[in-house]
Amino acid sequence: MPELPEVETTRAGLAPHCVGRRVSDVIVHNGRLRWPVPEHLADVLTGRLVQRIERRGKYLLLYCLDEVSAHVGVLMVHLGMSGSLRLVDPGSVRKTHDHLVFSLSDAADDLDAEPRWELRYHDPRRFGCCLWLELPAEQHPLLASLGPEPLTDAFTDTHLFRLSRGKSMPIKSFLMDSQVVVGVGNIYANEALFEVGIHPLREAGRISEKRYVALSVAVRAILANAIAQGGTTLRDFVNGQGEPGYFQQQLSVYGRAGEPCLRCQKPLTEVRLSARSTVFCTRCQR
DNA sequence: ACCCCTACCTGCTAGC
DNA sequence: TGCTAGCAGGTAGGGG
Numbered sequence: 001m002p003e004l005p006e007v008e009t010t011r012a013g014l015a016p017h018c019v020g021r022r023v024s025d026v027i028v029h030n031g032r033l034r035w036p037v038p039e040h041l042a043d044v045l046t047g048r049l050v051q052r053i054e055r056r057g058k059y060l061l062l063y064c065l066d067e068v069s070a071h072v073g074v075l076m077v078h079l080g081m082s083g084s085l086r087l088v089d090p091g092s093v094r095k096t097h098d099h100l101v102f103s104l105s106d107a108a109d110d111l112d113a114e115p116r117w118e119l120r121y122h123d124p125r126r127f128g129c130c131l132w133l134e135l136p137a138e139q140h141p142l143l144a145s146l147g148p149e150p151l152t153d154a155f156t157d158t159h160l161f162r163l164s165r166g167k168s169m170p171i172k173s174f175l176m177d178s179q180v181v182v183g184v185g186n187i188y189a190n191e192a193l194f195e196v197g198i199h200p201l202r203e204a205g206r207i208s209e210k211r212y213v214a215l216s217v218a219v220r221a222i223l224a225n226a227i228a229q230g231g232t233t234l235r236d237f238v239n240g241q242g243e244p245g246y247f248q249q250q251l252s253v254y255g256r257a258g259e260p261c262l263r264c265q266k267p268l269t270e271v272r273l274s275a276r277s278t279v280f281c282t283r284c285q286r
Numbered sequence: 287a288c289c290c291c292t293a294c295c296t297g298c299t300a301g302c
Numbered sequence: 303t304g305c306t307a308g309c310a311g312g313t314a315g316g317g318g
Contacts, residue, residue: 002312003312034294034295034312034313034314058312058313078312078313079312080294080295080311080312080313081295081296081310081311081312082295082296082297082310082311097296123295124295124296124297125294125295125296125297125310125311126294126295126296127294127295127296127311127312127313128312142313142314166288167288167289168288168289169288169289169290173289173290176312178312178313185311185312186310186311186312274290274291274311275291275292275309275310275311276310276311277309277310277311
């Protein structure tokens with residue numbers, strides 16, 4: 001399930017193959033995603049050059065230039081729970097749940113020429129989205145209220161502590177709130193809290209600044225490490241080239257309920273928090 | 287304002 | 303064997 005490291009892995013994998021290329025065709029096989037794929041997407045996107053691919057939280061932003069008008073718009077993609085973007089040979093068989101197909105050609109190619117690559121959006125559960133944004137992208141309602149990027153200077157050591165004052169919700173819910181900080185989903189929230197020994201149900205407003213600094217450091221380290229491993233593949237995550245990630249081999253608590261704590265050997269406990277699997281050690285996390 | 291709950295969706299597994 | 307129920311969870315929006 002794509003969290004920030006998986007989305008970043010996808011971005012980094014696609015960028016070298018997509019930037020500078022032309023979208024020569026767009027086919028929407030099933031536009032019923034979390035929000036309907038805009039009817040005019042193919043019209044507005046076809047013929048444009050991919051300028052760059054950025055990421056904001058778990059959203060991928062493909063900046064696309066219309067050379068004639070010099071207009072730049074953004075294809076915004078969210079992978080939801082089960083989505084992936086893969087670059088494949090144009091001739092390869094389309095899989096079930098390949099909902100959108102973007103044909104890519106070399107920038108110098110004629111638009112009528114056979115495409116050289118295909119970028120396919122695959123999403124069995126259709127929790128993701130593909131939307132068209134006008135600049136400035138950050139003012140779009142889905143992006144405007146997002147918290148800082150955890151791997152930039154915007155995520156300071158004191159950010160979590162300051163925002164948490166007066167909050168009675170459990171620290172895990174607080175950490176997973178995208179308005180607090182983006183990109184920390186269920187897996188990495190479980191892992192970060194284990195790393196620093198904080199009980200996931202502890203009231204967010206009653207945690208010391210010192211512990212929040214340690215948590216901030218842990219969040220950065222875990223996300224950076226997961227990116228370095230190519231992300232976490234639990235069921236079906238694959239990067240832009242269809243390859244899995246390897247971070248799941250380093251998970252300390254997620255998916256290990258009942259198994260011994262890696263620090264004290266006591267069996268890990270699992271509870272439900274807002275219907276999310278929450279795994280922790282009652283001895284090491286207080 | 288704050289916080290919890292629900293809906294969205296399909297593939298997979300467990301249980302009968 | 304074949305059905306059904308339950309689970310997985312990112313996110314926005316509704317309700318208390």
